[in-house]
Structures are given as structure tokens and as C-alpha cells.
Amino acid sequence: MSNKQILHSEVILxxxxxxxxxxxxxITGVSNESIAGELAIQLAGADPxxxxxxxxxxxxxxxxxHQIKETxxxxxxxxLNMDLSDLGAIRQAVTKDLAxxxxxxxxxxxxxxxxxxxxxxxxxxxxxxGVNHLANFLLVKLLLxxxxxxGPTSSVIIVASSAVRNGKVNFDDIWFSEGNTYEPYTAYGQxxxxxxxxxxxxxxxxxxxxxxxxxxxxxAVQSGLQRxxxxxxxxxxxxMRNNGHLVDLDGKKFDFPPWTTxxxxxxxxxxGMIDPRIADATGAFLSQNAxxxxxxxxxxxDEANWTRLWALSEEFIGEKY
Ligand SMILES: NC(=O)c1ccc[n+]([C@@H]2O[C@H](COP(=O)([O-])OP(=O)(O)OC[C@H]3O[C@@H](n4cnc5c(N)ncnc54)[C@H](OP(=O)(O)O)[C@@H]3O)[C@@H](O)[C@H]2O)c1
Numbered sequence: 133m134s135n136k137q138i139l140h141s142e143v144i145l146x147x148x149x150x151x152x153x154x155x156x157x158x159i160t161g162v163s164n165e166s167i168a169g170e171l172a173i174q175l176a177g178a179d180p181x182x183x184x185x186x187x188x189x190x191x192x193x194x195x196x197x198h199q200i201k202e203t204x205x206x207x208x209x210x211x212l213n214m215d216l217s218d219l220g221a222i223r224q225a226v227t228k229d230l231a232x233x234x235x236x237x238x239x240x241x242x243x244x245x246x247x248x249x250x251x252x253x254x255x256x257x258x259x260x261x262g263v264n265h266l267a268n269f270l271l272v273k274l275l276l277x278x279x280x281x282x283g284p285t286s287s288v289i290i291v292a293s294s295a296v297r298n299g300k301v302n303f304d305d306i307w308f309s310e311g312n313t314y315e316p317y318t319a320y321g322q323x324x325x326x327x328x329x330x331x332x333x334x335x336x337x338x339x340x341x342x343x344x345x346x347x348x349x350x351x352a353v354q355s356g357l358q359r360x361x362x363x364x365x366x367x368x369x370x371x372m373r374n375n376g377h378l379v380d381l382d383g384k385k386f387d388f389p390p391w392t393t394x395x396x397x398x399x400x401x402x403x404g405m406i407d408p409r410i411a412d413a414t415g416a417f418l419s420q421n422a423x424x425x426x427x428x429x430x431x432x433x434d435e436a437n438w439t440r441l442w443a444l445s446e447e448f449i450g451e452k453y
Contacts, residue, residue, distance in 0.1 A: 136420035141174040141399045148406045152178035156236050161243025163192040165356045168242035170394035176200040176207045186212040216267035217253040226274040235281040238405045240289045241268040247316035247360045264323035270449045284342025289404045292327040292347045294389050297380040299325040300431040333438040335415020346404035349419040352389045353397035382429040
């Protein structure tokens, strides 16, 4: 039986939040309208030592820092300027801007982009694959010494999406023939499949260090993410919601996730970070605060694909783990 349950962040923090006191947490994708912004505010309530809040514009983070200062003046906050469409900016952020931070207990890679028009990152990668996957792949690699310094029970959370149910990495043509065959939703699904497979392999690699790794689906949350939705796509989504069941790449039926609040969206990230009951499942995909590996289709569960993706990702970022 599934343990899935949509819960508010407060419920998870009430149960397990004590373990966050005095910790350092880094969160990407922070803004007033994002799940990461809500996550920052929720975590501040658990008295961490330092929240490192990342975005590509300080103006996105300032309102969140103000809100935290009002309610939790003792919690230190820090803006980290990092454009995830630029591998050089990620290197600069970690090696220079975070040089004085020696340990990070929890890293939540939440930033992402959905269904943008075809484009390339600064390093020439299709935008959704570059921002949603390759940026995380490099960021986590560079942060690993700091995460290891935090010791066991630290965590790496890779936010993904229920779009993985129809997403796969097209190893024969990751770049959509230089954009000629680009389809925004397929590219979003591909980038999310990569996120989940990355977490699977990373979880295996870090298990002996006691570092928890999870990919998570935050559910459906009204946020800045829908900014690229066309009227046609909105109509398609509404129709799919009305029709009920959808079918994944293996032909298995699943339900469209219901709209939830940002607090409910952030909850599964917090579950991944600190719920002690799922520690042994490190590497798993989480949905609605529970391990949901059964939601994954065979392309994503196939370890040969994790290996292939890992090698390619190392090649693309030009660094080995
Ligand atoms: N909302 C949902 O229903 C839903 C469902 C499933 C999965 N997700 C996943 O949840 C995550 C958070 O989404 P959200 O709903 O909170 O959307 P959001 O409000 O759009 O937040 C995403 C954040 O990522 C940032 N970002 C995008 N490109 C970036 C870049 N190149 N460099 C640095 N930051 C960048 C955005 O900053 P800018 O404003 O500067 O672009 C934004 O603050 C995403 O990874 C998404 O795939 C969301």
C-alpha cells in the first residue's frame, strides 16, 4: 500500500524539524513566487544557523530574506548569485563566493525551468537539460567536500517532477537535432528523467558516507514555473485533468497530481532532507512525502541508463566526480 500523503511543510517540521537546528542549508531557485522561496521561509522556522539562498538576481531573494529577518532574526541568511545556465557562474559561486563556508548540511536543488522556447545555455546545451540537470550535476560535485564535512545525515535533494512519467533521456539525440525537432514538454520530461537518474546513482555513491540523496516530485503548484505555458498547453492540461488517468511510457496508468499550495509542494523536499524513516531508501524518487520508486518507468529504473547519463554528464561539464 502506498504511504503517499499530501502534507503541509509545517507537519513534517513539527515531527522532524528539530534536526535542522544549527544547520547550514543551501537552496537554489529562491523567489517570492517559487517553491524554493516557501522552503526557505519554512526552514527558517526550524532555527538553522545559516540559509544560503541562491538565484540569478538578488531582487528575487531580498523579499524572502526580509520575511525571515522579521520572524527569525537570529537565522543568518546569505544571497548566493548563481546563474544556472552558466557553468562558469556555478564554479565562481562555489569556489569563490562560498570559500568561507566549510560545511553545508543540506543542499536543495530546486531551481528549474519548464517548457521554455528552444534556447541554449552559455555553454551551448539545450536550456532545460542544461539548467534542470547539468547545473545540478556540477553544483553538487563542487559542493561535495562541504557536504561531506557536514557528516552523516546531510542531504542532497534534487527536485524533479511527475513529468518523469512521460520523460526519458533520448541518448541518440539529447539536443533535439540542434533544436530542429525541439518539443518543449518532451525536453522538460527528458531533463526530469535525467534529474531522477542522477539522484539514483548519486545516492548509491554517497550511501557509505551516510549522505541522503533523493529526487522529489513537489506536485502541482501555481508558481513562476507556468510562465511559458501556451493557451493550447493549458487547454490540454485541463482536458487531461478532466479525463482522469494518464498513461506513462510503460503504459501504466497514473493520476494527474492535484493542485496544492507552496507549503505542500515544499513538504516533500523537507521529507527528503530529514525524515529518518526513509534514510535507507537513499537515491529514491519521492512523491507526496513517500518513497515512490514504483512510479518510475523502466527507462528510468534501468541502471545502464544511469551509467550512460553519468558518463555523458561528466563529459558535458568537463569534470569527473
Ligand atoms: N510548480 C509545479 O507545479 C512543479 C511541478 C513539478 C516540478 N516542479 C519543479 O519544481 C522546481 C521549482 O519550480 P517552481 O514551481 O518553484 O517554479 P518557479 O517559481 O519558476 O521557480 C523556479 C526558480 O528557478 C529559477 N531559475 C530558472 N532558471 C534559472 C537559471 N538559469 N539560473 C538560476 N535560477 C534559475 C527561477 O528564477 P528566475 O525567475 O530568475 O528565472 C525561479 O526562481 C522546478 O525545478 C520545477 O521543475 C514544479
